[in-house]
Amino acid sequence: MSRENNNTKHQVGIAVIGAGRIGLVHCEALTRVPGVQLVAVADFIYEAATTAAEKFHIPLVFQDWKEVLKLPQVHGIVVCSPSDTHADIIVAASRAGKHIFCEKPIDYDLKRIDLALTAVERAGILFQLGFQRRFDANFRRVREAVKSGEVGTPYMLHIVSRDPAPPPISYIKQSGGLFFDMMTHDFDMARFCMGSEIVEVTSLGANLVDPAIGEAGDIDCAVVSVKFANDCIGTIECCRKAAYGYDQRIEILGSNGSVNIGNNFPNTAIISNSQTIHRDLPLNFFMDRYKEAYAREMETFVDIIQNHKTPPVSGLDGRIPVVLAYAALQSMKEKRTVRVDEIDSTASVLAHPKM
Amino acid sequence: MSRENNNTKHQVGIAVIGAGRIGLVHCEALTRVPGVQLVAVADFIYEAATTAAEKFHIPLVFQDWKEVLKLPQVHGIVVCSPSDTHADIIVAASRAGKHIFCEKPIDYDLKRIDLALTAVERAGILFQLGFQRRFDANFRRVREAVKSGEVGTPYMLHIVSRDPAPPPISYIKQSGGLFFDMMTHDFDMARFCMGSEIVEVTSLGANLVDPAIGEAGDIDCAVVSVKFANDCIGTIECCRKAAYGYDQRIEILGSNGSVNIGNNFPNTAIISNSQTIHRDLPLNFFMDRYKEAYAREMETFVDIIQNHKTPPVSGLDGRIPVVLAYAALQSMKEKRTVRVDEIDSTASVLAHPKM
Amino acid sequence: MSRENNNTKHQVGIAVIGAGRIGLVHCEALTRVPGVQLVAVADFIYEAATTAAEKFHIPLVFQDWKEVLKLPQVHGIVVCSPSDTHADIIVAASRAGKHIFCEKPIDYDLKRIDLALTAVERAGILFQLGFQRRFDANFRRVREAVKSGEVGTPYMLHIVSRDPAPPPISYIKQSGGLFFDMMTHDFDMARFCMGSEIVEVTSLGANLVDPAIGEAGDIDCAVVSVKFANDCIGTIECCRKAAYGYDQRIEILGSNGSVNIGNNFPNTAIISNSQTIHRDLPLNFFMDRYKEAYAREMETFVDIIQNHKTPPVSGLDGRIPVVLAYAALQSMKEKRTVRVDEIDSTASVLAHPKM
Amino acid sequence: MSRENNNTKHQVGIAVIGAGRIGLVHCEALTRVPGVQLVAVADFIYEAATTAAEKFHIPLVFQDWKEVLKLPQVHGIVVCSPSDTHADIIVAASRAGKHIFCEKPIDYDLKRIDLALTAVERAGILFQLGFQRRFDANFRRVREAVKSGEVGTPYMLHIVSRDPAPPPISYIKQSGGLFFDMMTHDFDMARFCMGSEIVEVTSLGANLVDPAIGEAGDIDCAVVSVKFANDCIGTIECCRKAAYGYDQRIEILGSNGSVNIGNNFPNTAIISNSQTIHRDLPLNFFMDRYKEAYAREMETFVDIIQNHKTPPVSGLDGRIPVVLAYAALQSMKEKRTVRVDEIDSTASVLAHPKM
CATH class of the missing domain: 3.40.50.720 (NAD(P)-binding Rossmann-like Domain)
Incomplete structure (x- = not known):
């Protein structure tokens, strides 16, 4: 048969x-x-x-x-x-x-x-933007903890975002700069996890990792203080280099407590020897760290086409972080807090050839 | 074009x-x-x-x-x-x-x-047996730490193996009993990680989780002490129920230190509230816990066919844990240490209808 | 005898x-x-x-x-x-x-x-100021990691400083405000651990925990971005309330890696049940958290008298954080980066009756 | 005045x-x-x-x-x-x-x-015996979790007990052997945390750390399976050497979940570099690890004298672990499970000059 x-x-x-x-x-x-x-x-x-x-x-x-x-x-x-x-x-x-x-x-x-x-x-x-972290189990758990009221009324946020090593200088030169190339992802996570828009940014940058990055007109370390529409405040820090690998964490404090996420590791083994108690380095970069997230992202794209659903990451979700990057850049230059609504819709990175 | x-x-x-x-x-x-x-x-x-x-x-x-x-x-x-x-x-x-x-x-x-x-x-x-844990990143890291000499000359081993909940009594009745149904996996891990054969077992069982399991002639908790051919000693514990989910750990101590692995979790979020600092439960059962391992297991099977390689888990690897289960069963009954070479090759579970 | x-x-x-x-x-x-x-x-x-x-x-x-x-x-x-x-x-x-x-x-x-x-x-x-955190084993380990070069050339710093609950409003009113009452401790830790002076601050405050604190002219949440003389940058966040208790952490990233410290707990027990994997709350407040540090602080004071040593926390160490608090207060009001050398030595909290 | x-x-x-x-x-x-x-x-x-x-x-x-x-x-x-x-x-x-x-x-x-x-x-x-671990915050938390029903009806126990390094051979020779010198402490912890007496032991020993210990008639690694009066089962493992220092842990599984404790560390710092994520070694030996416990032990002794209270660790608590050590020794020699009531009250270590 x-x-x-x-x-x-x-x-x-x-x-x-x-x-x-x-x-x-x-x-x-x-x-x-x-x-x-x-x-x-x-x-x-x-x-x-x-x-x-x-x-x-x-x-x-x-x-x-x-x-x-x-x-x-x-x-x-x-x-x-x-x-x-x-x-x-x-x-x-x-x-x-x-x-x-x-x-x-x-x-x-x-x-x-x-x-x-x-x-x-x-x-x-239907249009879906590629912010894959929205499909990552860790960041989703943070969003859930805030949305469900598990941490109570949110107060503060902190995001750590570090790459294992800077990209080549050729990439840096055409990248738009750290605020555009790296921190737009983090601005998206801040909005996504907090569930509120950023209305003010104040930023500080430094060129500490590699002088060539500074010579290329960019920074490699930055901190940005943000104020949200819901009155919460927070900080985002980015660095082009973490010797131990890719480091992507977020913490949100609220009236009932906090949620914070750590990195993902290739295994759970703890090795203890006569020097230290240690474990292997975290998954090295976004290809490994967000492998599952990329898979879910594509599943979602196919699903929204098959069932004509609303994309979970819209075109506007792609526009807003760029506006925030302009605001951060302006704040760093003018050494003052910049309201997001100050950024003119004609802002263009071409007008900011060098930071 | x-x-x-x-x-x-x-x-x-x-x-x-x-x-x-x-x-x-x-x-x-x-x-x-x-x-x-x-x-x-x-x-x-x-x-x-x-x-x-x-x-x-x-x-x-x-x-x-x-x-x-x-x-x-x-x-x-x-x-x-x-x-x-x-x-x-x-x-x-x-x-x-x-x-x-x-x-x-x-x-x-x-x-x-x-x-x-x-x-x-x-x-x-070509014949490959389904001990999927051999393809799990955590257990492999333990094997590597022993094999490479990272923990030095091995001394002792401990394995924890707990299911989230007992299977139905109907399953228990035809399962062969805890030593055969559960612990054969752990015997395999002991051999695999230690890189040495078990030569003696001494076991202890109890029926604590569900009286119906005892009535079916089985136990639901067991500890087995093992002695390896390389003179190392160790213990394996199994339980049919862990309220918090699937729990699969191993620890090996050697002259240079130890390696031990923990469970895998769905996310890395830590929630802190006014009661506790906590995280979500580990991946619930073997389907989730070993999803990656099953994938690698099938990749390996296809690869050995395509390239006519030696299977990494042989038929003998399937036979030995069964012999060990017989030894454990006999040890529990006779309240004495049983040498593995005492088990006659005609041993049959049919001859042991009830524990 | x-x-x-x-x-x-x-x-x-x-x-x-x-x-x-x-x-x-x-x-x-x-x-x-x-x-x-x-x-x-x-x-x-x-x-x-x-x-x-x-x-x-x-x-x-x-x-x-x-x-x-x-x-x-x-x-x-x-x-x-x-x-x-x-x-x-x-x-x-x-x-x-x-x-x-x-x-x-x-x-x-x-x-x-x-x-x-x-x-x-x-x-x-001989004059010694009461910044007890300098005697805490965790913060000292951070200082050591930076000083010894273990983390390489420092890049960035982040400090989390949260009290379990706000003090009474009567205390708030005469406290000098969050920047003076709470964050001076954190400014000291930033200087101590980084081994460099803060030269610029940019701050952001909010009143989210208790409206009565706002009515008393104070804030209960604050983030301050800092720039150090060694060009490093960082952020400090303070909150008057963490539902899970006293939370005092610091992280420093450098060219070779990072060091970060967590809280201290009353025990190491992990409880796993059908809901979560959890542990007891951290030591509740500074009396418990810094008990050992207070002891070492007094030992040190006695030792400097007995042996006429240089006090490890000087009068200047007490003055600088106050200057930084003035700078933070001014930055928050004026929504701009404030250079520490802008703060006039005649600055007086009496001149800032209300934030 | x-x-x-x-x-x-x-x-x-x-x-x-x-x-x-x-x-x-x-x-x-x-x-x-x-x-x-x-x-x-x-x-x-x-x-x-x-x-x-x-x-x-x-x-x-x-x-x-x-x-x-x-x-x-x-x-x-x-x-x-x-x-x-x-x-x-x-x-x-x-x-x-x-x-x-x-x-x-x-x-x-x-x-x-x-x-x-x-x-x-x-x-x-009034007589109090020096089992200081009973005053340790970690072990007490385990006892509390069992006693209060937090882990439900207990099923199984596992104890890890490792010294940083073996004592001098001269000490070994007059120590009574590993079961008496080391494991009596662990037998006490098993009884204390489980709240039930051990009724059967089955043991296995090995000489793997130092041949000189074997030549002195002792073992340096041992595992003992125990059965309690409440039908629970468990394992205790001891080793004279752990390269990473003193290692004292216990885990109890019950119907509602588990409690397990880790070691204590000198600080909470996590160092991440290009090789590993690591922390400093645990507190090295019992003098450091149980410093607080020793303090509470003496406070208790003074308190029982001042207020004529019942000592929390009695003479019988000192006798029972010695009986258990005899049972473990006999089990190892005779390769069988030994009921604790088999040990004659005339048992004397002098009758067992060599293991």
Whole structure:
């Protein structure tokens, strides 16, 4: 007795634009989401696209991302190309009626962000931004503790955000600077976990890790004090280097107590010898640390397409942290508290070539 | 510019026998292993097989496991059927030239185990036993700490093994008893982490969790002292119930220090309130706790087929813990230390209907 | 065979001024320091003084602190009276040639602080200020990690400082405010652990814990960003209430890694039940948390008298945090970064009756 | 206005017999107990006695302990002399009507123990045995968790007991062996925390740390399985060497969950560098680890004398662990479970010259 299995589940066709590091992460996550057909991959560097296609059995390969928008079997695109292409792709994909998952940032120019988001709105397509930490079990537990009232009325927040090592200077130079490149993620976590908007920022930066970063016009250490609409206050600290690896923590104090999260580790082993009691280093960088979060992020993107749900990370969620980064930059320069509503919607990183 | 991707990678055809809980875990893991073709699924309960087939897009579905052995496109089988069918399936699959992954136990009758292992040997097929903890990052770290000399010459071992709650009495009755059903896993971990064979056991059991377990002729708490061939000593404790969930730990002390592992948790959040400083419960049971281990176990099985490697968990690794369980049972009854070489190879659980 | 023991060790005569809570802590610590003779105790509330005298076998009891300065057998005084009496007592004791241990603050009026410190300097007596955290094993370990180069070149600092519950409003009203009453301790820890002076502060305050504190003109939550002379940056957060008890932590990140300290607990027990994995609350408040530190502080005071050593916490160490509190207050009001050298030495808390 | 303080509190005169390491610990603790007069110290090594007398201002010094029993101002004695003198001192002190605190063991000969305890009983004096762990905050928390029902009905126990390094071989030779010298403490903790008597033991020993210990007829690693009168089971493991220092832990599992305690550390600092996340080693040995416990033990002894209370650690509490040690020794030799009631009251360590 035997039978051919005939699965009739609604399949979602996805094309991935950009087959670099993060593009491959999303491809792998997508191969594990039931109901997904990886239809096409595009990358300006054609070899990158073909390599991805072979690894993940993707039938169609392109150099030009515009080609994937023409494919009727593509329902949604995953944008992992360089940041300065995001806005254009969003506008074109919106017009082509494709749902969009876009890696952060949409852009660092608020006018271009607004252009992109307007295109999305007009097209009525679904748009999800790539703040993967929102899908991380630790940060979600913090959000839950605040939202459910477990910590009571929130008072204060502190975020620690440290990379294992600075990126190459070439990357630094085109990164938009620490507030844009690193801290936008943390601004998002502050808003997400607190459930309230930041209304004032005061910032302080330093160049302590590598003089070359300073010479490139950037900082590598920063602290930002924030005030929320709900009157809570907090601090966010970023550093480009932690010798022990990737360090991502948050603590929120409220009237009933506090919630704070630590890092994730490859194992739970404790080694005790004649020198110390120790454990292995935490998961080294975002690819390992947020592997599960990336998987859930893609599952969510497929789910919102399949069931036409509201994306949990919207275009506005991508715009606000950029505004906050402008405010932080201005505060550091002017050595004063900056109200977020001071930032003009025409602010552009091009107007701030050097910090 | 576009191109059809033509992946020529060597595909491995796998059939899964038994579509119960653990069968589904292995199916899911297999769908994520590159190069695997899930060819067929069989289950005596046909609905279970069809459900699995639909979920994992498996083309062929059978009620009788013998059918899958006839398929030429099946290179390996994954045996997840009831324990008392394992030996027969192993013998038949060996004759059919299929590589075998088999859930533990092979059997609890040493004669039947030996029959099965002889069939495997004669056929020259690859056989891997389902001790998934060997693929867990924590236990592997312990093994590494011992093997590499990080803890020096080993002295002592302690294993804690607790289930969140006892299984139904119906399961208990046909389980073979705590030493066979639970502690064989721990005997394997003791051997694996210590890298030495157990030569003596002394055991103590109690019925404290549920009187119904005692009435069924079993115990629900046990401690076993072990002596290893390398002269190390240790203790293993098992309990059918830990109110806080699944608890799997090991500690090894050596001349340079110790290594010990804790449980895995769903998140790292610490909540502090006016009563306590606390965290969420550990991952609840083996399905969550060893999810990664099951995935690596299947990757390994596919890899050994693809590259004809030596399986990391052999048939003998399945036989030895059963011998140890007999020794533990005898020690408990006779209130004395039992040498492992006292256990006759004709020992059979049928000869021990009641503990 | 027996012998009368004739101990000839140099005895130090100490008088305690102020027999309130902290006065009693110091009395108890002093009874345990070898070589100390508790000679006299004075308190404006005479019953407080007699109670202390009975408990600690102190032979002489006074209402007026001036009396103890006349006693030739008093070598040093321990000042635990209300803050507004400290400066006067310091001036008088200096003139009387008594060594002085003084609880913080010397005063909140910089002119009065300077008067007191000038008197100390002219008299050439030994003066130690009561920043007990400098004697705490955790904070000392942080200092050591920075000083020894264990964390490399320091980059950033974060201090968490939370009381279990706000003091009575009556206390709040005369406390000088959160920056003076609470955060001066944390400014001292920042300087002590970092080994560098704070040169800029930017602060943010909020009244979230209790509206009555706001009505009294104070805040109950505050964050202060600091910049050090060594270019490091950091943040200090204070809150008048943590439901789980006293919370005193510090973290310093440097080029080689980080050091951070947690709280102290009454025991190490971990309780696991069907709800959580938890432990008892940390030691509740400074009396328990710093019991050992207070003991070491008194041992040190006696030791510096016996051996004429340099006090480890000087008068200047008492002055600087007050200047920093003025800077923080001004920054909060003016919503800008304040350079510490902007604070005029005539700054007086009397000039800032309300925040 | 001044007044002579006239403290009329009931003073307790104490004499310390034995001025070695533990004698000095008790002297120091006693100097900190209000109401204690350290009257005399005796040691066969007269210099040890005079050194202690000078350090702690003890007026009377003797070589012969019999002298201190003649002093009317001595209400209680603290026995810290070599173990083989304990029984004789207990008998003599009982006859002299002195209350007795005695370091463990009373003796290892059960007949001599019974002689001593009979003398105590006849004299009606108060007798407290030196199991200081009963006064440790961690072990007390375990006891409380069991007694209060916090962990529910107890099921199982595990004790880890490791010294930082073996004592000199000369000490080993006269120590009575690991079961007597080390594990009697752990047997006491098992009884104390579980609140039930041990009725069966099964033991296993090994000589792995130092061959010289084996040559001296002793073992350096041991595990003992125990069965309690309340049907619970458990394991105790001892080792003479843990490279990372003193390791004293216990875990009890019950129907509602578990309690387990860790070690105490000199500070809470966590250092993270490019190699590991680590902390300093635990408090090194019993002098540091149980400093607080020793202090509370002496406070308790003074309190029971002052208020004629029942001692919390009785003579019987000293006898039972010795019986258990005999049972463990016999079990190891005979490779079988030994019922505690098999041990004859005439058992004597002299009859077991070599293990």
